[in-house]
Amino acid sequence: MKRILYICIGLLLTFSSCQNDYLIDGGISSPYAYVTTVEYLKANPQKRFQNILTFYEKAGMLDLLNTPGATVFMPSDYSLNSYVLQIREQKREEYNDLNYAFTLDSLFVHIDEYKENLKMYIVPETINRDDVGSGREVKSLLGNDMYIYMQESPLYTGDSDNVPALPNSKPWFLYYRLIINGLDPSDEELEANDPNKDESSMCQTSGIITTTGILHALEDYHKLFFNKMATPPRI
Secondary structure (H helix, E strand, O other): OHHHHHHHHHHHHHHHHOOOOOOOOOOOOOOEOOOOHHHHHHOOOOOOOHHHHHHHHHOOOHHHHHOOOEEEEEOOHHHHHHHHHHHHHHHHHHHOOOOOOOOHHHHHHOHHHOHHHHHHHEEOOOOOHHHOOOOEEEEOOOOOEEEEEEEEOOOOOOOOOOOOOOOOOOOEEEEEEEOOOOOOOOOOOOOOOOOOOOEEEEEEEEEEEOOOEEEEEEOOOOOHHHOOOOOOOOO
């Protein structure tokens, strides 16, 4: 009887924890990480940021991720690996050579051609989810005009194909957008292949408060540097 009581109490506590308003985009139950942004990324259990951190390190910009009060929109290794494939396919077409090899090491060898773009993922001010409002224009450390906004998603509400509804979910996701020749009034105004169309990426996890600033992790499908090259198969 006592064992049954303990089980019931455990289930009640589990259900109560599901009411937490913070868990809305695959994030953690507590927003506080008592380490620096770089330390937090290095400690990721799935090692999803190892190569991109190496990219920052070889570019001499690793410390920029720990800029006091800065907000980091961090791409994952999936984005970096896809970018390498994109460049490889581009160069194979350029040189008409289907065997042209371009690897992550090749990128590092030619790092001076790419490294400045890494600054676009750092915003030199503190911006968490509650600071966005109806949308906020900012400048990245590179000087790009960026737009940060929240958008409701059909995920977990039962309105999305093959995704079951979850009780007490709040499907609002944070997005990071590169503004190209002025902010697009809406995603429907321009054709997808229009060179002036802004490029947006969703954050798969947001609102991590480190000892140096705010960290938001971009989705794995993010195209590194918001490039418009053809997307190769994922690796």
